[in-house]
Every structure is written in structure tokens, then in C-alpha cells.
Amino acid sequence: MIIVQNYIAGSFETEIETIDDIGPATGEKIAKIPRTLDANASISAAKEAKKDWANRTIEERAQWLGKIADAIEQRKSELAKVESLDTGKPIEVALNVDIDRCIKNFRFFSEYHTHISENEYRMDDATNFILRKPMGVVALITPWNLPLYLLTWKLAPALLMGNTVVAKPSELTPLSAHALCQILEDIQFPKGVVNMVHGFGHEVGQSIIEHPDIDAISFTGGTQTGRIVASIAAPMFKKLSLELGGKNSSIILDDADLSIAIPGVVRAGFLNSGQICLCGSRILVHASIYDEFMKEFIPQVNNFSIGPVISENHMQKVLSYIELAKEEGGEILTGGEQSGENGFFIPPTVITGLEPDSRCSTEEIFGPVVTIHTFQSDEEAIAIANNTDYGLAGSVWSKQRGMAVAEKIESGMIWVNTWLHRDLRVPFGGVKDSGLGREGGRWSLEFFSQPINICVMD
Numbered sequence: 316m317i318i319v320q321n322y323i324a325g326s327f328e329t330e331i332e333t334i335d336d337i338g339p340a341t342g343e344k345i346a347k348i349p350r351t352l353d354a355n356a357s358i359s360a361a362k363e364a365k366k367d368w369a370n371r372t373i374e375e376r377a378q379w380l381g382k383i384a385d386a387i388e389q390r391k392s393e394l395a396k397v398e399s400l401d402t403g404k405p406i407e408v409a410l411n412v413d414i415d416r417c418i419k420n421f422r423f424f425s426e427y428h429t430h431i432s433e434n435e436y437r438m439d440d441a442t443n444f445i446l447r448k449p450m451g452v453v454a455l456i457t458p459w460n461l462p463l464y465l466l467t468w469k470l471a472p473a474l475l476m477g478n479t480v481v482a483k484p485s486e487l488t489p490l491s492a493h494a495l496c497q498i499l500e501d502i503q504f505p506k507g508v509v510n511m512v513h514g515f516g517h518e519v520g521q522s523i524i525e526h527p528d529i530d531a532i533s534f535t536g537g538t539q540t541g542r543i544v545a546s547i548a549a550p551m552f553k554k555l556s557l558e559l560g561g562k563n564s565s566i567i568l569d570d571a572d573l574s575i576a577i578p579g580v581v582r583a584g585f586l587n588s589g590q591i592c593l594c595g596s597r598i599l600v601h602a603s604i605y606d607e608f609m610k611e612f613i614p615q616v617n618n619f620s621i622g623p624v625i626s627e628n629h630m631q632k633v634l635s636y637i638e639l640a641k642e643e644g645g646e647i648l649t650g651g652e653q654s655g656e657n658g659f660f661i662p663p664t665v666i667t668g669l670e671p672d673s674r675c676s677t678e679e680i681f682g683p684v685v686t687i688h689t690f691q692s693d694e695e696a697i698a699i700a701n702n703t704d705y706g707l708a709g710s711v712w713s714k715q716r717g718m719a720v721a722e723k724i725e726s727g728m729i730w731v732n733t734w735l736h737r738d739l740r741v742p743f744g745g746v747k748d749s750g751l752g753r754e755g756g757r758w759s760l761e762f763f764s765q766p767i768n769i770c771v772m773d
């Protein structure tokens with residue numbers, strides 16, 4: 316049994332009450348985590364540590380990011396095991412997607428600080444100097460689907476820009492965040508700069524958001540929770556980045572190269588059991604190639620190996636959407652029921668026959684379930700893709716018209732003839748109900764700092 320502790324001011328601490336952490340592959344208890352009720356101690360620690368950390372040079376902070384990347388790299392198989400145990404994802408996915416990206420997050424931002432540009436604006440008689448100051452103490456709130464990947468995506472730029480941090484991982488997946496704190500301790504990372512508190516979102520999560528000493532909040536999670544966070548942060552004028560849910564379309568035009576489109580769309584639908592905000596869970600296929608597409612698509616779906624979904628509750632939610640799909644007139648072509656005796660497994664599920672504006676086709680299910688729809692023209696595909704409240708991502712598969720269609724999709728990110736091909740310099744984030752603000756590259760550096768202008772007369 317693993318015992319997870321809070322990490323506050325460089326020391327590991329327990330709470331009297333605990334929460335059980337259940338492994339989704341077995342349904343068995345794998346760890347106990349603290350049920351922290353308030354974040355006061357961690358916020359005080361971060362506030363104290365800010366005095367030193369904010370005053371170090373950006374080069375020194377960048378060197379620390381490099382050291383963290385090295386330390387994660389040395390322990391990557393151990394971290395992948397922990398992430399796989401906690402999320403149920405196959406160990407090679409944990410290693411090659413999650414932990415690999417954690418290392419890249421730290422390395423990327425450690426090298427990227429030299430890209431802060433436009434620091435001086437010359438006038439006839441004066442010069443404006445733009446300084447980038449840290450925000451102060453920042454809150455990082457992250458979900459369970461890519462636990463360490465998403466935490467480090469925020470942590471690296473926050474640290475680089477001189478902030479100190481209070482982070483709260485999802486209580487469903489606390490293990491890799493705890494392991495990261497052990498790594499920070501081992502490399503003697505300055506105490507109090509990173510503070511990790513565990514517990515429920517509506518308890519300790521909300522107490523972080525509400526605290527007056529939190530200067531900025533970077534939140535990744537569901538749209539409903541994002542609304543709560545925004546309603547608390549807005550009247551307190553806290554800087555806010557919201558990376559929220561999605562319902563993304565994969566659009567296969569009539570000129571698509573199906574030899575790349577079909578495996579691409581299968582991967583987009585089912586990687587991480589469909590539990591990635593960027594997953595393409597609505598598959599729009601041109602009617603003229605539908606039969607040819609489906610003939611190859613279904614066998615490839617059946618061959619795609621996935622892990623369980625994250626929890627019993629989440630499995631019931633996904634299964635209830637499959638039931639709803641049947642009520643809405645859908646036909647289940649493959650999958651559709653819980654599988655296995657232990658754990659929370661649902662095989663890749665493909666549904667046809669639903670109206671594109673049905674609930675199952677427009678609401679986020681966040682599991683291994685895709686709906687298939689046909690269209691007759693590019694305009695119709697674009698209209699279907701845009702007919703959701705979300706606007707996070709999507710993909711278009713076409714030899715000739717990918718760019719033309721991509722430009723008309725209302726979403727923050729679109730891939731053409733690929734999916735989840737990431738360049739960490741580019742903006743990441745959604746439009747409509749998928750969020751507010753952007754992270755990635757200079758957008759992250761801007762979010763985690765505030766520009767100050769000093770105008771000096773000649």
C-alpha cells in the first residue's frame with residue numbers, strides 16, 4: 316500500500332483523514348492519500364519561498380528545470396509504472412506518452428527562456444523597457460487523464476518565470492505527483508517553491524482557488540468545474556487560464572488517403588481509452604467513401620488495445636451514454652458493454668445511426684466511444700463539426716482540401732492528416748466552452764508573468 320503525503324515547505328506531511336486510491340485495472344485499493352481540507356499552510360510556504368525564488372535569475376531557474384528533467388529521465392521506468400498503476404493505461408503508453416512528455420516539458424521550457432522577445436521600444440527621446448515579473452503564488456489544478464504530463468506542462472513555465480506553486484492533482488491519480496515531489500526532495504530543489512496538496516477538488520481545490528494570496532490559477536478539467544473556478548476567481552481579479560472539455564470531430568473528406576486516415580482516426584478516437592480532451596469522438600465520413608472506410612475501420616478498432624477507464628463512477632457514466640445512444644436510435648457496431656471481471660474496462664465502442672445533434676454526438680463522453688456520421692459536402696461537414704458547445708480540437712483528412720476546411724472549424728487546434736502531433740512552441744487551448752486563454756511556448760511564459768513597462772527619458 317502506497318502512502319501519499321502532502322509536500323509543504325519541503326517536508327512530507329500526513330493528514331488525519333485519508334481517501335482511498337483505487338487502481339482502475341483491478342478495482343483494488345492501491346494507495347491512501349491525505350484528505351486535506353484547506354491549503355493555508357501550503358500557500359504560506361509558497362509565499363515565503365517566493366522572496367528567494369522570484370529574485371533568482373531566469374538562467375538559474377532554467378538550470379533547475381534541466382536538473383528536474385535529468386532526474387525524471389533517470390527514474391522514468393519507475394514513474395511510468397506508478398502512472399500506469401494509477402490510471403490503468405498500458406505501461407508503454409505511460410512511458411512513451413506521459414513520462415516522455417514530462418521530460419520534454421521541463422527540457423523545452425529550460426531552453427525556451429531565451430525566446431522572450433520585444434524587451435525594448437525606442438522613442439525619439441526615451442526608451443521603454445519591458446520587464447516580465449512573476450505573478451507570485453500560482454495554483455495548478457489538474458485532472459486524472461494525463462496526470463504528470465499536464466501537471467508538468469504548467470509547472471515548468473510557472474517555475475521558469477519565477478513563481479512559486481501550490482498544486483493539487485486529481486484525487487483519483489495522485490501517485491506520480493507524489494513521486495515528483497520525492498524527486499524534488501532528492502535533488503535538493505529549493506524548499507517551498509513547489510507545494511503539493513492532495514484531497515478532493517471541492518474541498519482543498521476550492522480552498523486554493525478562494526485564497527487571497529493565490530495570484531493566478533491554471534486549471535485543466537471539465538467545463539462545469541471551470542465555471543465554478545471562473546466564478547470564484549473573476550471577482551478577485553485572479554489571472555486565469557482554463558483548459559476545459561471538448562467534443563472533437565475527425566473529418567474524412569472524399570479525397571482522403573484512407574491508408575493514413577483510418578489508423579489516424581482510430582488512434583484519435585481511442586488512445587488513452589478516449590480519455591484525452593483532444594480525442595476525436597465524432598467521426599464524420601463523406602458518404603461516397605463510407606462503405607470503404609467502415610470495412611477497414613471496424614477491424615482496426617477491434618485490434619486497438621486500450622486500458623480501463625479511470626473509475627467505477629466514470630465507467631457508469633460512459634455506459635449510461637451508450638444506453639442513451641440506443642434510446643436516441645443509435646446502433647452499436649462494436650463494443651458497448653463492460654468487459655472483464657475486475658477493473659473498469661469498456662472495449663472500443665462504435666455507434667452509428669445517431670443524428671449529429673443528438674446528445675451522444677454533442678456532449679463530452681470522455682471514454683472509448685465514438686459516433687459515426689456521414690456528410691455530402693465540405694460545407695455540411697463543417698456545419699456538423701461546429702454544432703457543439705465545445706471548440707477544442709479536431710482533425711481533417713484530405714489530400715487537397717484539408718487546410719481550407721480546417722480554417723472554418725471553430726476550435727483552438729486542428730490537425731490535417733495527423734493527430735496529436737505537438738510542437739511545444741504553439742498555442743494550446745480552446746474556444747467556446749472549451750476554455751479561456753492559451754498555454755504553450757510564449758503563451759505559457761506570458762500567462763505565468765506580468766509585463767511591467769519602465770519608460771526612461773534620454
Ligand code: NDP
Binds near residue numbers: 518557560
Ligand atoms: P474535473 O473538472 O472534475 O477536475 C479537474 C480538477 O479540478 C481535479 O483536480 C479536481 O479535483 C479539481 N476540482 C474539482 N472541483 C473543484 C473546485 N470546486 N475547485 C477547485 N478544484 C476543483 O475534471 P476531471 O478530473 O474529471 O477531468 C476530465 C475533464 O478534464 C474532461 O472534461 C476533459 O476534457 C478535461 N481536460 C481538458 C484538457 C484541456 O487541455 N483542455 C486536458 C485534459 C482534460 P478532484 O479530482 O478531487 O475532484
